[in-house]
Amino acid sequence: MSSHSLPDSRPRSLWSGLIGQDDVIVTLQAAVRDAHGPGESGPAMTHAWLVTGPPGSGRSSAATTFAAALVCDEGGCGSCQACRTAAQGGHADVHVEIPEGLVIRLRPTAEELVRMAALAPMTATWRVIVIEDADRLTPDAANHLLKDLEEPTPHTVWILCAPSVNDVLPTIASRTRHVGLRTPSVVSIAAMLVNDCGVDETLAAFAARASQGHVGRARALATDEMTRERRQQYLRSPMNLRDLPSCVVVAGEVFEAVSAVADARADQLDEEEVHLLKSRYYAEGVTRLTGALKRSHDAEAKELAKEQKRRRKRLVIDEVDRAIVDLIGLFRDVLTVQMQAGVELINGEMTAQIEQMAAGSTREDSVRRMDALEHERTVLFSESSPRAVLEAVMVQIKDPKVRVGVA
């Protein structure tokens, strides 16, 4: 034990992704301390958690940070192998379930998770199972988890994420300890961007406002030129909607932009994973695998390719959702001007265009457009094709009295 160690600066790097969530950090750090204590865990630790918060507030970031801190020998140093692999999704004792579809079913997903939860941790003190979007568990799937949530295998921790407590079954809520994140303020996001990303205050203020409280989005806007350009393209799209055919054309252009963003991200992740898989099978100097090793490698490679394909699809959907959220922000600004509300605009740099749109439409139009876009966000996460959703978005922006695909 050294009095010269820097207890503050080390944990901060791991927890610094949680912006404006000081209460939550205190709770989770106390849990990690009790989880790493000698013998039985102390009272601040428990085996089942429910992390709630609005989209972008950092639900999954809180869950994976907590997971990393639990599998790190030092309770989350932020720099060891365990911390790094847990944060990147490559730790053997941390499983993060990210649903691709609208629901998480009993078979195979919930059954697999319960099987996984029954295993002792391989290298760490804890095995951690994170379910992002636990609100998508079907009742069957949720019920299958109940016994485990109540009496988990020793050294297994469940961390469920959902928008709010009301989004999960009461039986789930009652068996988990609740941690609630709030929407981070524009000021706290901007401060993070200046401190962590080293961007200047003007850019930080813009990115924080434009992100509408979504931390990951703010970071991308502050640090990535392409993200800013794409966002501009999404926001300019309503100006090119003259008639029905142009709606289809514009939707196609936005879809191409969205796909470029998603593909760039997917390519990068895919490449890292393929490299990791290779490095596990090919020892120094080995150029060809044979026998059982080859079969095992091929099976893993096939499974990985399937996972990657699913993720690529999900990344497209996520980016389409961002485009729609940006457009909702635009029409909120138009409505703000129409109501003369005097509230700061999300897209202050587009004031001239927004004032023009406000003069050329009614408040009712703006409200209808925002409603339609909110509806299309929910359609997006069902079975619908993202491109078709964008077409519906453009048609309803063009003519707010039209309703597409509403039963």
Ligand SMILES: [Zn+2]
């Ligand atoms: Zn560590």
